[in-house]
Amino acid sequence: MFDVKNLHVSVGGAEIIKGLTLHVPAGETHALMGPNGSGKSTLAYALSGRDNYDVTQGSATLDGEDLLSLAPEERAAKGLFLSFQYPVEIPGLSVIAFLKASVNAQRKTRGLDPMPAPELLKLMRAKAEALKIDQQMLKRPINVGFSGGEKKRFEALQMAVLEPRFAILDETDSGLDIDALRIVAENVNALRAPSRGMLVITHYQRLLDYIKPDRVHVLARGRIAASGGPELALELEREGYDKYLRAA
Amino acid sequence: MNLAELPNRRVEAWKYSDLRAAAGGALPPARPSSPERESLAAFAREKGDVIGMLAAAHGRAERQNIVGKHEAVVGGRVDGFGARLEVLNVVRNAELTRVIIQNGDDIDLLSTHVRLAEGAKFRQFIISEGAKLARIETRVSIEGEGAEVELNGVYMCGERRHADFTSVVEHKAPGGTTRQLVKGVAAKGGRGVFQGKIVVAPHAQKTDARQYHHGMLLEDGAEIYAKPELMIHADDVQCAHGNTAGGLDERALFYMRARGVPEAEARALLIEAFLVEAIPDGLDAAIRDELTGRIGAWLRGARP
Numbered sequence: 001m002f003d004v005k006n007l008h009v010s011v012g013g014a015e016i017i018k019g020l021t022l023h024v025p026a027g028e029t030h031a032l033m034g035p036n037g038s039g040k041s042t043l044a045y046a047l048s049g050r051d052n053y054d055v056t057q058g059s060a061t062l063d064g065e066d067l068l069s070l071a072p073e074e075r076a077a078k079g080l081f082l083s084f085q086y087p088v089e090i091p092g093l094s095v096i097a098f099l100k101a102s103v104n105a106q107r108k109t110r111g112l113d114p115m116p117a118p119e120l121l122k123l124m125r126a127k128a129e130a131l132k133i134d135q136q137m138l139k140r141p142i143n144v145g146f147s148g149g150e151k152k153r154f155e156a157l158q159m160a161v162l163e164p165r166f167a168i169l170d171e172t173d174s175g176l177d178i179d180a181l182r183i184v185a186e187n188v189n190a191l192r193a194p195s196r197g198m199l200v201i202t203h204y205q206r207l208l209d210y211i212k213p214d215r216v217h218v219l220a221r222g223r224i225a226a227s228g229g230p231e232l233a234l235e236l237e238r239e240g241y242d243k244y245l246r247a248a
Numbered sequence: 249m250n251l252a253e254l255p256n257r258r259v260e261a262w263k264y265s266d267l268r269a270a271a272g273g274a275l276p277p278a279r280p281s282s283p284e285r286e287s288l289a290a291f292a293r294e295k296g297d298v299i300g301m302l303a304a305a306h307g308r309a310e311r312q313n314i315v316g317k318h319e320a321v322v323g324g325r326v327d328g329f330g331a332r333l334e335v336l337n338v339v340r341n342a343e344l345t346r347v348i349i350q351n352g353d354d355i356d357l358l359s360t361h362v363r364l365a366e367g368a369k370f371r372q373f374i375i376s377e378g379a380k381l382a383r384i385e386t387r388v389s390i391e392g393e394g395a396e397v398e399l400n401g402v403y404m405c406g407e408r409r410h411a412d413f414t415s416v417v418e419h420k421a422p423g424g425t426t427r428q429l430v431k432g433v434a435a436k437g438g439r440g441v442f443q444g445k446i447v448v449a450p451h452a453q454k455t456d457a458r459q460y461h462h463g464m465l466l467e468d469g470a471e472i473y474a475k476p477e478l479m480i481h482a483d484d485v486q487c488a489h490g491n492t493a494g495g496l497d498e499r500a501l502f503y504m505r506a507r508g509v510p511e512a513e514a515r516a517l518l519i520e521a522f523l524v525e526a527i528p529d530g531l532d533a534a535i536r537d538e539l540t541g542r543i544g545a546w547l548r549g550a551r552p
Contacts, residue, residue: 048506051498076508088503092521098507101517106508141521158507 001026001197002166007058009039009046016042018222019058022199024166024215029198031208031233034219035241040201041085043219044170048082049075062166076102077109079165083155083172090142095154098142099124099161106162127160131187148175156184160191167191168199173207185210205237220244249305251275255298264441264473265412267298270355270381276306276329285309288333292359299359299385303333307357311335314368317343319532326352334360338368340392347535348401349542350376350384350411359385366392366421373528374401375539377546378409378438386415390424390452399428400526402539404546405438405470412441419452419482426457431526433519434463434470445477448485455485463493464522516547 002024009017016039024030034040046053047060049072060067067075090098104114115123124138131153143151152172159167169188173181188211192198200211208216208230216232218225218241225244226232254271255262279285288309292300303309307330314336322334330352338344342365350356356379362370374384388397403411417426432440442461463472472493480487496518504514523543527536 050502050506071511072502072505073508073510073514076506082506084503084506088497088499090497090500090503090518090521092523092525093517097517098504101504101509101513102507105510105513109508109510162507 031213081164149180307331323349364395378411403432407437
């Protein structure tokens with residue numbers, strides 16, 4: 001499904017990711033854990049194609065198709081989704097207009113007709129209800145005045161509506177209180193499917209109590225320093241990242 | 249008026265909009281005078297209003313009393329050198345909502361003087377695609393207690409297009425409110441100008457005035473000039489102002505692209521979102537649609 005091989009990423013001339021290899025098979029959810037500054041968000045941005053995150057070496061493919069040569073919007077249309085750690089505020093653009101533009105742009109790139117407006121609205125409303133998102137929020141400008149929890153719920157809503165093939169969740173737990181965390185996690189879990197993969201990036205083990213990963217990887221100094229089962233997350237919670245930082 | 253009387257950039261009020269240079273030696277023929285136009289010419293001269301003087305001599309000049317509640321759309325294509333003067337007297341508790349659609353190509357000048365009596369309301373929204381030189385001047389004099397002013401606008405200046413929004417609001421009576429939000433974009437070779445002055449007289453206590461101008465430079469070689477001025481001579485007032493000029497938020501652009509929206513469309517949507525914020529909620533739905541339609545069309549390539 002999702003394959004990253006020997007990836008090197010530089011930002012402003014400094015190499016942050018230094019030969020990262022990762023394989024997430026279809027149907028699995030993997031966790032990527034690491035201390036601050038280990039390159040977690042850099043990896044997420046580079047995989048989604050953000051400007052100034054320069055891939056200098058290596059490959060990233062989704063179902064065998066190269067991602068790195070594609071524009072961010074083309075990667076999205078292939079089914080890649082990034083849930084942002086810090087969702088951006090866009091005054092003047094409503095949630096409905098944003099989702100409509102996203103859904104129909106992706107459909108267009110895939111050669112499909114736009115989804116009829118009433119159908120799309122119905123879909124958004126149903127998904128919003130499942131996330132316990134107030135229907136009024138759909139009319140508000142994107143992320144403007146949203147609480148931390150609302151922002152992350154809105155990310156989850158976008159994911160639910162767009163139904164990506166592979167999702168990268170960057171620090172989805174930050175800014176969430178425990179109730180919001182549970183709701184977001186339930187909805188992420190509901191999207192787990194035999195054909196879909198996910199990479200959950202987190203600093204803390206807490207999120208993994210709710211989104212149970214199949215595999216856990218430790219990112220330290222730009223490389224995968226260790227991989228294991230869910231028990232690895234518990235070990236990290238107990239013992240911290242020190243030993244990986246020393247070893248790296 | 250003759251050409252030598254046209255202000256150039258050495259005249260402070262016209263330093264970003266050099267009318268003499270833009271006119272390039274062409275003034276339309278003078279119109280035969282009438283007592284009304286003579287009186288308006290004298291009025292304009294007394295106010296130091298160049299556009300008004302030009303309008304009285306070469307263009308269209310009129311005076312109106314506004315009684316009751318009115319809505320007006322000021323538009324109509326101006327060919328060549330166009331100058332208009334409107335002097336509006338909004339009587340006690342009367343309301344005027346006015347939408348200006350500026351779409352001349354050459355020299356397109358409009359000057360409006362508004363006098364507001366007690367409890368009168370004046371709401372104006374300008375949409376401008378600029379011209380060789382377009383300038384819309386609005387001078388509002390709040391003379392009665394509790395009058396309300398809204399002066400919003402959007403300018404979109406493509407290559408070799410110049411739009412200038414100049415306004416002066418004088419609070420001469422207590423308890424008045426002014427709301428001004430102007431947003432604009434300039435492409436390469438385009439120029440936007442915002443000059444907004446708000447004056448609060450010593451006895452105009454409890455005045456509540458807010459003025460914001462936000463410009464967005466779409467490309468290198470775009471120009472936006474802003475001169476906001478707040479002159480407050482009263483002590484019990486609420487006044488706020490803000491002025492910014494910058495580029496498109498690259499983080500927002502990436503956010504949209506990461507959701508599958510191609511770059512050109514993402515830019516258009518973001519700029520549209522930026523501009524439509526200045527369109528007042530209170531406008532009639534059909535007019536709103538017309539205005540958002542114009543913004544959308546301009547952003548998607550239908551630039552003059």
